[in-house]
Amino acid sequence: MASLTINGRQYELEVPDNMPLLWVIRDVVGMRGTKFGCGIAQCGACTVHIDGVATRSCVTPVSAVTGEVQTIEAMADDSVGKKVQQAWLDVGVAQCGYCQGGQIMNATGLLKNNPEPSTQEIIDAMAGNLCRCGTYNRILAAIERVAGKEVSS
């Protein structure tokens, strides 16, 4: 039995202790914005926030989750997340879009901790999130836009 708070809602779930949070969110709770990409914390598609900290849900056993979980579905109601989403739209970041939820969660986590990151801090922080379409330059531009910098490359 796991007790979880996801996007402000309480869940009591009959799941094995070792089941990764990713599959609890997707297959048990039925929220599909958090994506499966690798299962070993190498791609970041599964990124959620636990107490505001960007976390790879694919390697986080549900039994280890003590804090409040937020997913991409909650970011429109988050003051930073909303700005990040808007910057993504303004800059036209997404191609296929599959990784972008995780990218936005990771970027939002960064900006919550460090509202004005340097370019190198952004690159370092985003290095764990893969995008096979290769949208990295636009991701960087979007984050710099939220951080109050001019969009220029």
Add this chain to the structure above:
Amino acid sequence: MSRSEDTLLLANVSRRGLLKGMAGASALVLAARWDTGHANEKAQFGAGAMPGGWIDNPNVFIHIDADGVVTFINNRAEMGQGIRTSLAMVAADELGADWHQVRVEQAPANQDKYGNQNTDGSRSMRHWYEPIRRAGAAARLMLEQAAANQWGVPVSEVRTDVHKVVHPATGRDLGFGELAKAARELDVPGRNALVLKSDSELRFIGKESGLVNGELTSAYPKAVDGEDIVTGKAVFGADVDLDGTLYAVIARPPVYGAGITSVDDANALKVPGVKKVIRIDTADQPAAFNPLGGVAVVASNTWAALEGRRALKIEWDRAAAGDNADYTSKAYREALEKAAQSPGKVIRQKGDTEAALEEADKRVSATYYMSHMAQAPMEPPVAVVRVSNGKAEVWAPVQNPRATRDGVAGVLGLDRENVTVHQTLLGGGFGRKSKPDFVSEAARIAKEFEGQPIKLQWSREDDIQHAYFHAVSVDHLEAGLDADGNATSWRHRTLSPSIASLFAPDPRHKGEFELGMGFNTMPFSIPSIRLENPPAPAHVRIGWFRSVYNLPHAWAIQSFAHEMAVAAGKDHRDYVLDLLGPDRQVHNLTVGDGWNYGEDPDLYPIDVGRMRRVIERATEEAGWGRETPKGRGLGLAFHHSFVSYTAIVFDVEVDDAGELTIHRADIAFDCGPQANPERIRAQLEGACVMGIGVALKSEVTFEDGVAQQANFDKYLIPRMPDAPKVVKVHLIDNPDDAMGGVGEPGLPPVAPALCNAIYAATGKRIRRLPVGDQLSG
């Protein structure tokens, strides 16, 4: 236009012979490229020659509600190229619709109704721009006619404004919604009655918007799926949510063609949530798009299925795989390099190359290697299938809905008409999702669960180890130079397993569509040219990977041209412009290419002038010829593919420890007319990053038939720190030529341009990809 550039013509690369060698499934897919008379007897080339051809009936693609909402039915797979936005923009522009009132719906698989839906070959806009413009124009004319009827005036007195029809003489107007019902009841006007909008009347087509080289311009019109993507609402394959779904994964034979000796599923069945374990027969070879076979675990959620699979004890019958079980990359590479020392099947011959090489003042020789790669779209293959009452319903992210439908019908023994395929968004395709093997697997499992949806999920390990791999390749080149360094001869031997090996046993040689990807279409003007293709067997599934065989051909040819310039002691740009010779149009048949990406060579010849222009633009923008500090250099490469032209210059730095920094990429691109420049730029930026992975990082190797990389910890793809610090895309304004492809042509020149830049910075020549740790040695 000269038709006698070379002495060897089309007869030497027999289209008929290739077709004959391929049975069954090959006709399904490859006919799209080769059997150009199949779909439409009149059309030999282009969209009309594709299975299903083109459709321009407005009632198929455009629906208008009484409230004025315009729904565009998109028939092509959306995999990140932005076709749902771009094609809808084309329709909306010609129709006169307000973009805020436009919605996009995805067509199910039905080529009879929607025309060709096979989304590959960089064809979507190239083949559908004109039919969709005509559909938009026809719908507009129907709205105008409906308004004229209502007002009792001649249609010539009315015109369309944004989302309404107006009668200027009386100041009356009627909205699209008000006219929709009456317009729908009218006959569709004939094509000769249509008048397309002039360029000055267009609002979206060809207009820059969004991020242009770092400058934010207008963000209008917005991407149709943008909002859903950033809020997590977009529905990809695995996001399909049906009541009662069961989740499946498959343990596949570790070696291509291996069978099963025994399965012990006792522990798997003890995993909570596991419902059933199913043996699936190993596919006959060649496997085409059929399931590979193995052992499926079906459970109440994905995690339980994965845990169940981990608990299986399977003894594989490696002997059934034949010599695939001995496939080892190092030995294979050595064998190809050895074979490259001997002549092979002659593909193109002009002049006496051997004599010219003998007489040369200087000879240049090099052998280039490119490894296997997996497409690895961020969304691994996944499919949902429900079988009930003799019908099947499919939800899947596929590039080829028709092959998907036929594959499922085949597995279930149903008629095509009893299979419905709903197309979800694709979380990347890159060629992997052109092969619907994963959907057929889901159907095979769903067959045993009447009425219950089965969601088959591939893990990343499945995706990388059981890819349809990009072909490994060896290219051996030799050139003779005269005393002034001018090229007098060029001999190129190319060796790779062919994609035809998916469909026909041991084809050994590259097919016409593979040679036509930059090998026989090599545009240099050199007195003697000999192109050969020695044999190479396949031991794994070989398949399309974005840009396909253009990757090794461009990598070898563009690296070698640089090596020749270095040997001649000349500037690289000046040297290659000289190699290209005077501006001219080379007819494909004169270089032995009867394929030309399915396009008419009279409309789409190899245009040396366009090639020269992208080279000049990229080098000018990059400041070619400027002094660079120690450890820093510029590198150039260019390539013609998918009937478009690309040149790239990289500015790189390599420090003493071998650490590479890519300061800047300047990409010049000519695809003829541009429908949506915003997404063209995005495609080129993305191709640049993906190409950096091809050059620096991505490799799958085999030991005893087993892929040695399984996930992103070992199979490396670019990350944000690998991207160039600056990427500039320079689009050539060229509305006069026929429209070319966009999704793929940006990729082939990336690796050679990067390696040429590395040479300029360090003097170190890279001849084996990926670069990996070669710079730190």
